[in-house]
Amino acid sequence: MDETDQAPSMERLRERFHRDGFVIVENALTNDELGILQREVDCLMNFLISENYDIMKDFGGIIEPISCGYIDPPSTQMYVLSKRAYSSVRDLVTEAPDTVVPLLFEKMAVLAKNFLPAETDDDPICLFNEQYIIKTPKSDATSAFAWHQDSEYMDLTAQKKFPIVSCWTALDDVDESNGTLIIEPFPRPVDTVSGIPLTLPTSLENRTVQLQCHRHLATCYGEELDKDEALARALKTRSATHATTEARATRDNVEDILGGRKKCTFERQEPVLVKIPAGSIVFLSGLVRHCSLGNSSSKFRRAYMPQFSSGQVVGEEERIVSLVVPVDNTH
Numbered sequence: 001m002d003e004t005d006q007a008p009s010m011e012r013l014r015e016r017f018h019r020d021g022f023v024i025v026e027n028a029l030t031n032d033e034l035g036i037l038q039r040e041v042d043c044l045m046n047f048l049i050s051e052n053y054d055i056m057k058d059f060g061g062i063i064e065p066i067s068c069g070y071i072d073p074p075s076t077q078m079y080v081l082s083k084r085a086y087s088s089v090r091d092l093v094t095e096a097p098d099t100v101v102p103l104l105f106e107k108m109a110v111l112a113k114n115f116l117p118a119e120t121d122d123d124p125i126c127l128f129n130e131q132y133i134i135k136t137p138k139s140d141a142t143s144a145f146a147w148h149q150d151s152e153y154m155d156l157t158a159q160k161k162f163p164i165v166s167c168w169t170a171l172d173d174v175d176e177s178n179g180t181l182i183i184e185p186f187p188r189p190v191d192t193v194s195g196i197p198l199t200l201p202t203s204l205e206n207r208t209v210q211l212q213c214h215r216h217l218a219t220c221y222g223e224e225l226d227k228d229e230a231l232a233r234a235l236k237t238r239s240a241t242h243a244t245t246e247a248r249a250t251r252d253n254v255e256d257i258l259g260g261r262k263k264c265t266f267e268r269q270e271p272v273l274v275k276i277p278a279g280s281i282v283f284l285s286g287l288v289r290h291c292s293l294g295n296s297s298s299k300f301r302r303a304y305m306p307q308f309s310s311g312q313v314v315g316e317e318e319r320i321v322s323l324v325v326p327v328d329n330t331h
């Protein structure tokens, strides 16, 4: 059966994630799960609007459930460190049965784990950040994001040590009219002699190897494309899939590719416009280059984006960058 007829296997998704720096899982959430997130973000937005905030001007469209002002500031900082504490503070925002907690820790974290190195006692998978990203209607002038990599939000020390995965979750159907993402996949290594694309291992178990690999691919990016041009090119290649090159690809030793022992060139890939239904998730490596468009439609565009890290992210002088909440139950 052709891959287009069935959902790709997790192995295939992992392979694509490490090759391209991102992967899209359409309709990853059930309608119930989607409803929980939509109701929570609507509640937070309504609160901010009732307090006369301008979501774009005052918040840049970013709403953090715990710190946006909807609940009183937590009395201790324990929630930054512990799942139990995080869950109880989080449940003050939206109470059972509408709680986001199981969706966050049991569904999103479990999916995200597939794209991070296996956890160890020293390096548990952690919730690193959690936010909604809102684009108000007709906000095209203010709601676009420039090209960036999500790991840029961490200091350099942290960037070099901790792989992160952003789970960008569409809470509305998204396309070029309402502020979707444009992603430039990692440049792809191609054997200089045979012209055959090389594939990297599907699971880069070790934190250092995964980070080295993604960082190396990201250093091969060319100049940032002009956004209009990126959109035009993405629209042109939208229907094309990577299936043809996938079929010919050979698996190669990642150390040989990264260490320059395997003679390969890195080919620039066409930008990808994300056009997906609400409830779909784009898993983004912290190193993949992406930007987003403004919302020129007459409706809100809502997205939810928890981010997970391999290890507890600390930067210079061991300072905690954001959250360091281990997602499993033993912590």
Ligand SMILES: O=C(O)CCC(=O)C(=O)O
Residues within 6 Å of the ligand: 133, 145, 150, 179, 180, 181, 290, 291, 292, 293, 303
């Ligand atoms: O939702 C968007 O438009 C882009 C958000 C994004 O890339 C980010 O917050 O890092």
Ligand SMILES: [Fe+2]
Residues within 6 Å of the ligand: 148, 149, 150, 290
């Ligand atoms: Fe981003």
